[in-house]
Amino acid sequence: MARNIGPACRICRRENLKLYLKGDRCYSDKCAFERRAFGPGQHGQSKFKKLSDYAVQLREKQKVKSMYGMVEGQFRLTFDRAERQKGVTGENLLVLLERRLDSAIFRLGMASSRNQARQLVRHKHVLVNGRKVNIPSFLVSVGDEITLKEKSRTNSLIVENLEAVARRGVPSWLELDKDNVKAKVKTLPNREELTLPIQEHLIVELYSK
Structure with a gap:
């Protein structure tokens, strides 16, 4: 399908x-x-x-x-x-x-939806531990650093998304440095954090x- x-x-x-x-x-x-x-x-x-x-x-x-x-x-x-x-x-x-890279990007507020996050990953805007990853299903692990390409960090859409991140909040298993547009996986997600x-x-x- x-x-x-x-x-x-x-x-x-x-x-x-x-x-x-x-x-x-x-x-x-x-x-x-x-x-x-x-x-x-x-x-x-x-x-x-x-x-x-x-x-x-x-x-x-x-x-x-x-x-x-x-x-x-x-x-x-x-x-x-x-x-x-x-x-x-x-x-x-x-x-x-939740550990999928597109889902993590959405949870961090770098994208307003998982579909938008998937496009960011597919178009090679996302770096994991300094390396480009264009596979949305890539599983992040504890200690991984997630960031965007230098040019992508000033993209108006991404900047707007990060400004609105306070509305959704960032789950406790992720740590976001909004000023430098980078994040770190502190621990694995747990069932209690899934609100849907x-x-x-x-x-x-x-x-x-």
Whole structure:
């Protein structure tokens, strides 16, 4: 399945949850989810019968996939890796998703959305430990230093994003030096820091069938 390139607001409305896929627009009065908090399409406001257990599990997986902008193959590989690690599979999965470089860039406020963060990485604006990394799925580790190319640090869009970082805040596992546009991974993320309502056990149940 290819990555969804259609209207992002439809995804939020379908999942009945604001996923913050369009950056600053999601915080404004223009947010489509706020204006039309019902499903998209002709029958969006209709009342449907109760979803089956499988449908609930599938929707949870689709929601998290959309949130992190991943295709099915990428997501399944990440799940398989989480399953092989010690500990709780669902929590391992979320930690791996948060450790993705595009997700870390978004969490730091250098980009207003994960999609924008993915573009920054793809276009070689991002350095990890002084080396260019253009792979959005690259996993950051404790002690890694994340920064931008010298020319990119004065980009007006990035400067605006960093000015607005106080609105979202930076998670405690990351340390941001806003003046020098660089950050450091202090520790690995933990489950308690993920504020969006994700029921990871449903994804584990789905893939365990």
